[in-house]
Amino acid sequence: xxxxxxxxxxxxxxxxxxxxxxxxxxxxxxxxxxxxxxxxxxxxxxxxxxxxxxxxxxxxxxxxxxxxxxxxxxxxxxxxxxxxxxxxxxxxxxxxxxxxxxxxxxxxxxxxxxxxxxxxxxxxxxxxxxxxxxxxxxxxxxxxxxxxxxxxxxxxxxxxxxxxxxxxxxxxxxxxxxxxxxxxxxxxxxxxxxxxxxxxxxxxxxxxxxxxxxxxxxxxxxxxxxxxxxxxxxxxxxxxxxxxxxxxxxxxxxxxxxxxxxxxxxxxxxxxxxxxxxxxxxxxxxxxxxxxxxxxxxxxxxxxxxxxxxxxxxxxxxxxxxxxxxxxxxxxxxxxxxxxxxxxxx
Numbered sequence: 001x002x003x004x005x006x007x008x009x010x011x012x013x014x015x016x017x018x019x020x021x022x023x024x025x026x027x028x029x030x031x032x033x034x035x036x037x038x039x040x041x042x043x044x045x046x047x048x049x050x051x052x053x054x055x056x057x058x059x060x061x062x063x064x065x066x067x068x069x070x071x072x073x074x075x076x077x078x079x080x081x082x083x084x085x086x087x088x089x090x091x092x093x094x095x096x097x098x099x100x101x102x103x104x105x106x107x108x109x110x111x112x113x114x115x116x117x118x119x120x121x122x123x124x125x126x127x128x129x130x131x132x133x134x135x136x137x138x139x140x141x142x143x144x145x146x147x148x149x150x151x152x153x154x155x156x157x158x159x160x161x162x163x164x165x166x167x168x169x170x171x172x173x174x175x176x177x178x179x180x181x182x183x184x185x186x187x188x189x190x191x192x193x194x195x196x197x198x199x200x201x202x203x204x205x206x207x208x209x210x211x212x213x214x215x216x217x218x219x220x221x222x223x224x225x226x227x228x229x230x231x232x233x234x235x236x237x238x239x240x241x242x243x244x245x246x247x248x249x250x251x252x253x254x255x256x257x258x259x260x261x262x263x264x265x266x267x268x269x270x271x272x273x274x275x276x277x278x279x280x281x282x283x284x285x286x287x288x289x290x291x292x293x294x295x296x297x298x299x300x301x302x303x304x305x306x307x308x309x310x311x312x313x314x315x316x317x318x319x320x321x322x323x324x325x326x327x328x329x330x331x332x333x334x335x336x337x338x339x340x341x342x343x344x345x346x
Contacts, residue, residue, distance in 0.1 A: 001054050009060045016059075016097055019067035026069025026321070029305045032203040033229035036146070036177060038106055040299055041321055042072035044235060044308040049089050050080035057313065062093050064314035066101070068321050074206075074233070074308050075140075076110035076151060077132050083115060087139035095141050102142065109136045110181055110206075112151025124154025124162040133174055148175035149206060150191075152182040159187075163194040170200055179204035179233075184215070185224040192228045204305060206233040210243060211279065211297055211339045222303055231305030234298050238309070242272060243279070243294040278338045282331060289319060296323045297335065 028037040043065040049058050062073070079086035087109060094102065111132035115121040120128050133148055148169055154162050166178045180191055183205055192202050205225055209216045213236070216222055225232055238244055247268050276290065283293035298307050311317045 001057060006054060006056050009056045013056070013059050013063055013097075016063055018063075018098075018101060022067050022069045024069070026071075030231065031147075031177070031305050032201065032225075032231035034177065034201060034203040034231075036106070036203060038072045038231075038233075038306045039070050040306055040323060041070060041295070042074055042106075042233065042306045042308045043070050043317065044074040044310045045086040045090060046074075046076070046079050046235070047310050048312045049075075049086040051082050051085040051089075052080075053089075055089065055092075058089055059093055059097065060314050061311055061317060062090070062098070064317050066098070066105075068318070070317075070321075071104060072106040072108065072306060074108050074235075075136075076113070076149075077115050077136055078113045078151075084135065084139055087136055091140040091142075106146040107140065107142065108147040108149060108179065109133070109140070109145050110149040110151040110179075111136070112149075112154070112181070124150060124157040124159075124165070126161055126165040126168070129162070129165040130168065133169060137174060144173055145175050147177045147179045147204060149179040149181045149204070150183075153187045159190055160194060163191060163198075166195065167198045167200055177201075177203045179206060181206035183207070184219045185221050188221065188230065189224060189228065192230065202228075202230055204233050205230050206235060206308070208236045209234045209298055209304075210237050210239050211294055211335055212239050212243065212275075214340070222301060226303040232301075232303055233305055234307045237298045237307050238291055238294050240310075242267065242276065244291040245280070245289070248273065248276065248280075275338050279335065282334055282338075286324065286331070288322070288324060291316075291320055292322050292324070295320055296325050297327070299323055300325045300327055 027040045029040060031038050073090060075086050075090060077084060077087065111129050112124060113122065115132050122128065129150065136145065137143065150162055150166065169175050170178060178195065178200060180188060180202055183191060188205055195202055207216055207221065241247065280290045283290045286293060295307050298304060309317065309320050
């Protein structure tokens, strides 16, 4: 990011005051069957909020989101790079600019992936989860988070122990609600059953879902979550930028694929781009950009509580707030034909 743009952002946000009309246009849905309402669009800090990123750009994106009624900020202990840095950067912004508005925010964090070296810094043990949350609270500078997620089903810890740790976290007041992430039907139902014995509901399950990635449908999670009263928060709805215009004319060096992170250049195939171009035509007929349609498509499911967007600049956030979750039967059938290669009845 060039120095002149950083200077402009710094000056613009020097004496930041939130938009007084920030709740006018954002819609909110209940987190499962709980009393907590969260915005249809949330801001994820997985990328572009790490130690290698521009701090003034982070501030600008947080302010842009908050001004538009985005109240949920989604973080995890391993978000960066380096791990913990997204929490620290968000905490710095919260302390310096938004401390007076803490009660208007839903701050979430997670633990379940690598946190630190040694046998106690990963997975789902009581020791790891409680220690990780304590670090997160210090990094963010808060006494509690609104939602604490177990980031993935544990591979070496009994589910009962993980759930007991989540109970302890609720009992301690360090989190107001419990969520899970990357739990599909069988694991989700098992965790719900254990925690229900302690009268602790799981209010959210954060999973990947997009027009290209239909695992939640094949697994039956959409129906199972609705049955159990668990709301879904969706990550990677844009397939890390594939379901946008970003790669239609090559791979920009400053893009996720260009940087060689989670999204590999090999994922940008001609077959994929052919599908993206066809989907873009449907979006344009709807009066939307492709990214707007992709987000709207995810949010058409009433069991979905919020879709989590990532961004590298504020303009992307502003664009992706414009949802229209109403789809004609013919549009849905056409999207399925393009994405799944299946014939569907219209």
